[in-house]
Amino acid sequence: MIEREAPGGQAGMSSRIENYLGFPSGLTGADLARRAVMQAQRFGVEILSAEATGLRLEGPYRFVKLADESEISCHAMLIATGVQWRKLEVPGIERLTGAGVYYGAAQTEAMSCRDEDVFIVGGANSAGQAAMYFSKYARRVVMIVRGDSLAALMSQYLFDQIKQTENIHVEYNTQVTEVHGAERLEAITIHCAVSGETNKAPATSLFIFIGAMPHTEWLEGTVHRDERGFIISGPDLVRDGKRPAGWTLDRDPGLLETNVPGVFVVGDVRRGSVKRVASGVGEGSVAISFVHQYLSKVV
Numbered sequence: 048m049i050e051r052e053a054p055g056g057q058a059g060m061s062s063r064i065e066n067y068l069g070f071p072s073g074l075t076g077a078d079l080a081r082r083a084v085m086q087a088q089r090f091g092v093e094i095l096s097a098e099a100t101g102l103r104l105e106g107p108y109r110f111v112k113l114a115d116e117s118e119i120s121c122h123a124m125l126i127a128t129g130v131q132w133r134k135l136e137v138p139g140i141e142r143l144t145g146a147g148v149y150y151g152a153a154q155t156e157a158m159s160c161r162d163e164d165v166f167i168v169g170g171a172n173s174a175g176q177a178a179m180y181f182s183k184y185a186r187r188v189v190m191i192v193r194g195d196s197l198a199a200l201m202s203q204y205l206f207d208q209i210k211q212t213e214n215i216h217v218e219y220n221t222q223v224t225e226v227h228g229a230e231r232l233e234a235i236t237i238h239c240a241v242s243g244e245t246n247k248a249p250a251t252s253l254f255i256f257i258g259a260m261p262h263t264e265w266l267e268g269t270v271h272r273d274e275r276g277f278i279i280s281g282p283d284l285v286r287d288g289k290r291p292a293g294w295t296l297d298r299d300p301g302l303l304e305t306n307v308p309g310v311f312v313v314g315d316v317r318r319g320s321v322k323r324v325a326s327g328v329g330e331g332s333v334a335i336s337f338v339h340q341y342l343s344k345v346v
């Protein structure tokens with residue numbers, strides 16, 4: 048396993064994971080990561096602290112290039128490089144992230160927002176889905192949207208649901224310009240570009256959904272990605288009955304396989320994935336059985 052920072056990824060940043068099977072009272076992301084590393088090492092996994100910077104293909108071999116210019120060869124490879132949520136750059140945000148300010152997570156925190164006002168930054172589908180989810184628990188959900196409409200960025204069904212949900216309120220042309228709080232989030236400053244007004248509102252929960260950037264720049268020229276950089280896999284690679292360019296095998300790309308035979312993708316970095324710990328873990332275990340099938344034919 049090649050990891051450039053610390054094993055655990057985004058989950059490692061989560062203050063409490065409540066929805067992972069087997070931990071009825073939840074656990075911190077750091078604890079889950081520590082347990083996973085111990086378990087993987089017990090099964091003989093070697094963890095290399097390095098950054099993958101490129102992929103080179105040569106016959107049945109896949110060479111992972113590392114930042115120090117060295118290369119590691121393999122027959123099969125699993126990409127699980129995840130995403131980075133785009134950061135909201137405003138005063139106070141770094142300090143309060145994890146203490147009332149959250150990126151990209153909703154389900155787990157929703158329960159703790161029961162009967163509170165919840166603020167959501169963003170106007171695309173992930174923000175809309177989170178707003179719908181929170182509306183079941185929170186007293187009021189306020190969406191802070193930079194543009195003057197939701198329709199351009201959001202699926203129509205979600206837009207309709209939001210309009211019909213009484214406790215969701217959308218503030219258009221607005222931005223959060225500062226977050227306040229000693230130990231936890233206590234208030235946010237909101238600026239309206241149309242009226243020019245700036246107001247400070249009491250707030251205990253701020254969820255930020257301003258885009259996920261997949262870690263795939265290092266796959267340029269080898270592995271197919273969509274316009275946002277997410278890796279395309281399985282049946283999505285076959286267009287009008289045609290297999291992807293350069294595909295050499297007499298079968299279609301398998302589920303979770305990329306356009307490069309033997310290179311698989313799982314987790315948040317995969318186009319269309321459900322961005323949750325259990326989904327990533329589940330996809331990983333499915334993909335490994337495909338790796339075994341692939342190796343039994345290629346080696």
Ligand SMILES: Cc1cc2nc3c(=O)[nH]c(=O)nc-3n(C[C@H](O)[C@H](O)[C@H](O)COP(=O)(O)OP(=O)(O)OC[C@H]3O[C@@H](n4cnc5c(N)ncnc54)[C@H](O)[C@@H]3O)c2cc1C
Pocket residue numbers: 049050051052053054055056057058059060061062063064065066097098099100127128129130131132149150151152155262265313314315316321322323324325327
């Ligand atoms: C704050 C927060 C709270 C969350 N809470 C929950 C929750 O409660 N429940 C839940 O189910 N989900 C939660 N999620 C979502 C969940 O964490 C993700 O869905 C999950 O971690 C995705 O796992 P992944 O392995 O696909 O990617 P990631 O977790 O993003 O891991 C990718 C890893 O790859 C490494 N990497 C990237 N590029 C390279 C490279 N070029 N070379 C080497 N290494 C590289 C990164 O350093 C990282 O460690 C939360 C997310 C966040 C941000």
